Amino acid sequence: MLVKAVDTGARQTAAFALFTAALALVNVGVLKELVAYSEMNATDSHVILVPLVSAVLIFQDRRLIFASHRPALPLGAAMVAVGGLIVLGAWFLDQVLTPHGLLSVRVAGVVIAWIGGFVSVYGSTASRAALFPLLFLAFTVPIPEPVVAGATQLLKSGSAIATASLFSLTQTPYLREGYVFSLPSVVIEIADECSGIRSSIGLLLTTLLAGHTFLSRPWAKLVMIVAILPVAVLKNGIRIVTLTLLSIHVDPGFLSGQLHHEGGIVFFLLSLAILAPLLFVLRRYEIARPAGA
Numbered sequence: 039m040l041v042k043a044v045d046t047g048a049r050q051t052a053a054f055a056l057f058t059a060a061l062a063l064v065n066v067g068v069l070k071e072l073v074a075y076s077e078m079n080a081t082d083s084h085v086i087l088v089p090l091v092s093a094v095l096i097f098q099d100r101r102l103i104f105a106s107h108r109p110a111l112p113l114g115a116a117m118v119a120v121g122g123l124i125v126l127g128a129w130f131l132d133q134v135l136t137p138h139g140l141l142s143v144r145v146a147g148v149v150i151a152w153i154g155g156f157v158s159v160y161g162s163t164a165s166r167a168a169l170f171p172l173l174f175l176a177f178t179v180p181i182p183e184p185v186v187a188g189a190t191q192l193l194k195s196g197s198a199i200a201t202a203s204l205f206s207l208t209q210t211p212y213l214r215e216g217y218v219f220s221l222p223s224v225v226i227e228i229a230d231e232c233s234g235i236r237s238s239i240g241l242l243l244t245t246l247l248a249g250h251t252f253l254s255r256p257w258a259k260l261v262m263i264v265a266i267l268p269v270a271v272l273k274n275g276i277r278i279v280t281l282t283l284l285s286i287h288v289d290p291g292f293l294s295g296q297l298h299h300e301g302g303i304v305f306f307l308l309s310l311a312i313l314a315p316l317l318f319v320l321r322r323y324e325i326a327r328p329a330g331a
Contacts (some may be wrong), residue, residue, distance in 0.1 A: 050107055050159050057155040061148065065125065068144045072180070075141060080236050081186060084243060085145075088178045091247070092186025095171035106163040121151025142180045151176050170250050177243060186235065193233040193270065200275025201228065212284065223286055226278070234274040237306045241273075242266055244310065248317055258320040265316055273309040277302075 062069060077084045096103060124147030128140050153172050159163045165172065179209065198217050205212045206217070213220040217228040245266050249259035285291070 047104065047107060054155060054159040057159065058152065061152055061155065065148050068125070068148060069142055072145055075180060081239065082180045084239060085178050085180060088175060092171040092174050095174070096168055099167070103164050103167040104160065106161065108163065109159055110161045111158050113162065114154045117154025117157060118151045121147045121154055124150065135169040136183065138180060138183055142182055146179045149178055164285070190230050190233045190235050193235055193238060193274065194228055194230065196271035197233065197274040197278065198228055198329050200271050204275050204279040208279065208283065221282065221286065224282065225256045226282055229280065232278065234270060237302050238270040240306060241253060241270055242308050245313060252321050254324060258324060261320060262317060265313060269312050272312070273305050276308065277305045
């Protein structure tokens with residue numbers, strides 16, 4: 039029986055590998071466009087790494103995921119068909135959508151088709167066990183421009199409030215008009231580029247992965263997700279105020295120097311340091327109060 043199960047699993051893995059290769063070959067143009075886009079667009083630079091992360095997550099939990107692998111061909115085939123229709127349908131929307139929007143639609147179709155192939159080969163039970171890494175693949179889709187614009191404005195507004203609060207906390211005199219802050223020796227503006235949208239996306243992905251890895255209860259994972267926005271806003275406010283105060287009291291070059299353009303990783307690590315205690319508390323709570331206790 040064990041030999042039979044191993045043989046069945048090997049055949050399924052070979053079939054899925056063949057399906058993945060065929061899907062990639064058919065959509066090679068879309069995949070090349072996605073790679074080129076991720077290299078040119080900093081906001082979506084993460085998209086080509088997401089499939090690798092999902093693959094690692096599936097591999098780590100392979101014993102649980104593939105404990106039951108009965109094919110679900112009708113459901114999976116329907117998903118593959120839907121994904122294929124989305125990719126094909128995008129060709130008729132080139133007069134309606136921007137190139138960015140078209141790419142998002144096509145990549146979404148490829149992702150749905152790939153998940154459908156997974157369901158077809160390994161079945162619904164395995165797919166439920168692999169639900170997080172499969173859903174995580176949604177981040178392979180370039181974020182629609184209206185969503186980016188809305189998120190940028192939200193982060194800018196929050197960052198302006200955080201910046202004003204931190205200036206007041208440090209007793210730094212200022213006048214504020216919208217996103218413009220006038221200080222005794224410098225005037226700064228929180229532009230779209232200063233919204234922290236890229237690091238906020240990175241923070242979202244990192245937090246989702248941390249919640250999946252270390253937390254088991256949905257409400258605890260939700261708490262971590264809800265904390266992302268205030269932490270992102272606070273981090274951005276600290277970054278703006280730090281650079282401004284350094285430019286005033288140390289060197290005006292800080293507003294245009296290396297720390298401004300390349301110091302995002304420092305403040306990103308700061309945001310992780312702020313979230314870490316919350317994760318620790320939630321983790322300890324889950325250990326102290328196991329489900330059903």
